[in-house]
Amino acid sequence: NAGVTQTPKFQVLKTGQSMTLQCAQDMNHEYMSWYRQDPGMGLRLIHYSVGAGITDQGEVPNGYNVSRSTTEDFPLRLLSAAPSQTSVYFCASSGRLNQPQHFGDGTRLSIL
């Protein structure tokens, strides 16, 4: 039972590079979301989704794109990485409204 799987666990990028952070869940959950965690800032919501083809922006969506083509996967794309996007990124999923969110172990991203 894998739960929420995030890949890669660590990544170093140069400014201007693009990359995709992967998130997959095997619990058939409808709700998925992306957060970034920065010291002293807590977790901030980037994007979220209720199912394939349906996404919405959270508090800090600029610089990030998402798409949801399947129930299982919710990738987060950085089109042109900036140092301000250095952070730890968490993906989460939930099966029903108001049920607890299950979090992945995070992706640590450094942008030089």
Added chain:
Amino acid sequence: AQSVAQPEDQVNVAEGNPLTVKCTYSVSGNPYLFWYVQYPNRGLQFLLKYITGDNLVKGSYGFEAEFNKSQTSFHLKKPSALVSDSALYFCAVRVYSNSGYALNFGKGTSLLVTP
């Protein structure tokens, strides 16, 4: 916008003493509130939630939280702290739209329980 605030960056308590981690909320409509815990280099783990009903909510690992509508608070409590409770604690409020459900988190409170 739905938001929560955690006024304390750090809480220190001696093992065996009661602990309280504070959270206040600001929402339009009914509040849906959650507490999560994070251990070093890990994702967040769910502790408890308030959706409706009793103001005292019981959760995992002996934690409980008291919902107070007049004070717009949702403080996390435990009668007797353990050293293993030392971690980062987050209060959160539900964000909901036709596009999904997610959480807005507070900045977190670091709990240190000393032997």
